[in-house]
Amino acid sequence: MIKLLHLSDIHMGSGFSHGRINPETGLNSRLEDFVETLGRCIDRALSEPVDLVLFGGDAFPDATPPPYVQEAFANQFRRLADAQIPTVLLVGNHDQHSQGQGGASLCIYRTLGVPGFVVGDRLDTHVVQTRKGPVQVITLPWLTRSTLLTRPAAEGLSMTEVNQWLGDRLRLALEGEIRRLDADIPTVLLAHAMVDTASYGAERFLAVGKGFTVPISLLARPCFDYVALGHVHRHQVLCDQPPIVYPGSIERVDFSEEKEDKGFVLVELERERTTFEFCPLPVRRFCTIEVDVSEADDPQAELLQALSHDRIQDAVVRLIYHLRSSQLDQIDSTALQAALTAAHSVTIRPELISQLTRSRLPELGLGNQLDPLEALRTYLTNRDDLRDIATDILEAAQGLVSVEGHAWLNLPNSVGASEPTQEQAIESQNTQLRLL
Numbered sequence: 001m002i003k004l005l006h007l008s009d010i011h012m013g014s015g016f017s018h019g020r021i022n023p024e025t026g027l028n029s030r031l032e033d034f035v036e037t038l039g040r041c042i043d044r045a046l047s048e049p050v051d052l053v054l055f056g057g058d059a060f061p062d063a064t065p066p067p068y069v070q071e072a073f074a075n076q077f078r079r080l081a082d083a084q085i086p087t088v089l090l091v092g093n094h095d096q097h098s099q100g101q102g103g104a105s106l107c108i109y110r111t112l113g114v115p116g117f118v119v120g121d122r123l124d125t126h127v128v129q130t131r132k133g134p135v136q137v138i139t140l141p142w143l144t145r146s147t148l149l150t151r152p153a154a155e156g157l158s159m160t161e162v163n164q165w166l167g168d169r170l171r172l173a174l175e176g177e178i179r180r181l182d183a184d185i186p187t188v189l190l191a192h193a194m195v196d197t198a199s200y201g202a203e204r205f206l207a208v209g210k211g212f213t214v215p216i217s218l219l220a221r222p223c224f225d226y227v228a229l230g231h232v233h234r235h236q237v238l239c240d241q242p243p244i245v246y247p248g249s250i251e252r253v254d255f256s257e258e259k260e261d262k263g264f265v266l267v268e269l270e271r272e273r274t275t276f277e278f279c280p281l282p283v284r285r286f287c288t289i290e291v292d293v294s295e296a297d298d299p300q301a302e303l304l305q306a307l308s309h310d311r312i313q314d315a316v317v318r319l320i321y322h323l324r325s326s327q328l329d330q331i332d333s334t335a336l337q338a339a340l341t342a343a344h345s346v347t348i349r350p351e352l353i354s355q356l357t358r359s360r361l362p363e364l365g366l367g368n369q370l371d372p373l374e375a376l377r378t379y380l381t382n383r384d385d386l387r388d389i390a391t392d393i394l395e396a397a398q399g400l401v402s403v404e405g406h407a408w409l410n411l412p413n414s415v416g417a418s419e420p421t422q423e424q425a426i427e428s429q430n431t432q433l434r435l436l
């Protein structure tokens with residue numbers, strides 16, 4: 001039996017807007033949270049000790065993290081190298097350069113030749129030697145269209161056909177790896193992917209689109225003794241035999257993860273008899289308090305009442321309250337701030353209820369020609385919870401509207417009027433995927 005620790009989606013260096021500067025260290029408190037939590041995972045790997053650590057991808061928010069963030073990450077993983085615990089680092093979509101090859105932020109570990117470290121930036125099979133014997137690890141990093149698709153091959157295909165085509169290519173490529181496996185050695189598939197049966201938080205903006213998803217039938221194969229996934233931030237088990245598991249992110253990256261448990265997975269790997277256990281991590285709470293005080297005689301008192309519970313202690317808090325414009329002078333925001341001093345960080349968002357035509361984004365005005373990008377920008381400035389990915393979303397949107405002949409994207413009259421070309425379809429699905 002081989003013990004392994006499977007963690008994923010560290011995203012170290014993200015969510016700074018939910019933190020504050022620690023005056024003693026000069027660091028953002030959310031970076032300190034992420035480092036502490038990653039430290040707990042590594043502590044457990046050392047104390048067990050496990051024979052192998054698998055990281056499922058998305059180390060940082062992007063492929064070029066600042067050196068102090070990279071160093072904080074490396075300081076933790078270095079402890080595994082020191083303890084001679086082999087480690088596989090898989091490249092996720094956030095680790096890849098949008099142009100060029102490979103996962104720049106993780107490939108440095110291969111370049112430096114860190115003993116026992118393997119970087120999975122392509123579909124490949126690695127035989128990893130552990131204290132308890134060899135393990136075969138197939139690495140399947142995040143796939144971009146250029147990995148699987150050449151332009152002539154996809155010409156004239158609809159979006160559905162492109163997805164089908166990508167699935168077939170992946171099936172073939174994976175089959176090639178499977179045929180080379182040694183049937184006597186335990187085998188893990190380590191993949192950063194969106195699996196078709198995975199579920200997301202209902203509010204997850206990014207799950208709205210239909211991206212390229214990997215069919216679970218491709219993964220649920222008896223040749224695998226464990227399928228270690230990364231990408232989806234919510235922990236879930238997609239299959240029991242073989243176990244196909246998303247450990248989820250180790251920390252809450254944004255408010256969409258408010259209600260999710262965070263943790264990692266400990267696995268006892270054995271041919272056809274693998275068992276595993278989700279290990280929750282004590283991470284900082286996120287807490288949304290949403291109140292409608294528009295009918296209240298004393299809206300301030302009602303708000304203060306809503307704030308008087310202990311869930312806000314040390315939590316990342318957002319207060320959203322709905323009121324009428326005539327009530328504005330009844331609100332004392334200094335007193336609201338004061339009532340929230342126990343929180344770790346606070347965002348307060350008053351939302352006016354209009355008695356007439358309700359304009360969701362008054363900044364846009366009425367009867368104006370709506371530029372989609374301008375509209376999106378305005379929307380994003382109103383969505384604190386999307387702030388971390390706002391730049392990504394805008395970039396992706398710019399990419400979309402700059403596609404030649406983008407009539408199907410023009411708002412409002414041509415929505416859904418025509419089937420997108422294959423080029424647009426691929427562009428769009430990559431965009432949707434890159435965002436998660």
Ligand SMILES: [Mn+2]
Nearest residue numbers: 058092093231
């Ligand atoms: Mn990802």
